[in-house]
Amino acid sequence: TYLINQQALVQPMVAAVQDSLILQTIDSLSAIQNRYYTTSHGVNASNTIAAQWAALAAGRSDVSVSQFSHPSWPQKSVILTIQGTTKPKQHVILGGHLDSILSGGTTETSRAPGADDDASGIASLTEALRVLLASGHRPQRTIQFMAYAAEEVGLRGSSAIAADYLAKGRKVTGVLQLDMTNYKGGTRDIYLYTDYTSAAQNDFVARLAATYLPDLTVSTDRCGYACSDHASWFNRGYPASFPFESDFNHHSPFIHTTNDTLANSGNQAAHAAKFARLAVAFAVELAN
Numbered sequence: 159t160y161l162i163n164q165q166a167l168v169q170p171m172v173a174a175v176q177d178s179l180i181l182q183t184i185d186s187l188s189a190i191q192n193r194y195y196t197t198s199h200g201v202n203a204s205n206t207i208a209a210q211w212a213a214l215a216a217g218r219s220d221v222s223v224s225q226f227s228h229p230s231w232p233q234k235s236v237i238l239t240i241q242g243t244t245k246p247k248q249h250v251i252l253g254g255h256l257d258s259i260l261s262g263g264t265t266e267t268s269r270a271p272g273a274d275d276d277a278s279g280i281a282s283l284t285e286a287l288r289v290l291l292a293s294g295h296r297p298q299r300t301i302q303f304m305a306y307a308a309e310e311v312g313l314r315g316s317s318a319i320a321a322d323y324l325a326k327g328r329k330v331t332g333v334l335q336l337d338m339t340n341y342k343g344g345t346r347d348i349y350l351y352t353d354y355t356s357a358a359q360n361d362f363v364a365r366l367a368a369t370y371l372p373d374l375t376v377s378t379d380r381c382g383y384a385c386s387d388h389a390s391w392f393n394r395g396y397p398a399s400f401p402f403e404s405d406f407n408h409h410s411p412f413i414h415t416t417n418d419t420l421a422n423s424g425n426q427a428a429h430a431a432k433f434a435r436l437a438v439a440f441a442v443e444l445a446n
């Protein structure tokens with residue numbers, strides 16, 4: 159029973175989302191030479207996100223930022239935790255991946271901007287996080303924002319983290335994945351993917367969109383394979399949802415190339431902002 163009853167909290171947060179700040183984050187992340195999981199730039203990208211999230215967390219004793227080390231490669235995942243007040247052992251998780259890749263192979267000097275895949279998702283998450291922290295709201299359940307390493311090489315960062323949660327018996331109320339939120343190739347606004355996701359939670363997400371983003375159109379589609387980090391959680395029995403930029407046939411054609419740039423995403427972040435608004439609604443409603 160997914161209740162939607164936090165309108166007084168969520169409406170102002172949704173209104174506070176700024177497209178310009180999302181654009182700024184996409185621009186700075188895609189300016190890094192590449193974010194490949196084994197390069198010095200890929201390590202730098204993780205540290206940059208950790209620093210940016212730590213700056214947002216400043217002054218909050220209930221908020222912390224950590225990096226999750228992966229022994230078999232150098233790029234760390236980033237986890238920001240907002241401690242829950244009454245149900246701290248229950249986790250609401252929102253994620254995206256911080257790595258990038260070139261389909262022909264990626265080296266230390268490769269240019270892999272990954273503006274849509276997945277700087278856009280990280281930027282949408284960062285803006286959702288910003289407005290959530292700016293509100294001063296303290297959620298009942300613990301909310302975690304995660305920037306996963308090494309998604310492009312087999313969902314490896316999220317898989318390691320999800321396996322760790324399972325091994326530790328941690329309770330996960332739900333997971334939202336944002337991977338590619340800014341290239342508007344389809345006719346609708348938000349596409350909820352139905353494979354490797356939870357039907358019940360997807361219905362909740364659709365109702366969140368209807369409640370908080372009434373002007374937007376929502377549709378569904380399928381990937382046909384484990385196409386992003388939501389599958390790491392779903393495959394271990396955790397409820398996951400994956401709102402995506404377009405229908406399968408119209409996603410950004412630039413991904414995994416040197417042309418996955420902000421310019422090729424229309425030099426805008428209005429599309430990514432829709433996902434930031436949905437993310438903040440998901441976090442606050444599910445964590446209370």
Ligand SMILES: N[C@H](Cc1ccc(I)cc1)C(=O)NO
Pocket residue numbers: 275276309310337338380381385386402405406409413
């Ligand atoms: N495989 C995904 C890209 C991808 C994700 C969803 C859909 I629909 C189509 C394509 C990837 O590269 N994620 O990083």
Ligand SMILES: [Zn+2]
Pocket residue numbers: 255275276309337338386
């Ligand atoms: Zn991706």
Ligand SMILES: [Zn+2]
Pocket residue numbers: 275310413414
């Ligand atoms: Zn990708």
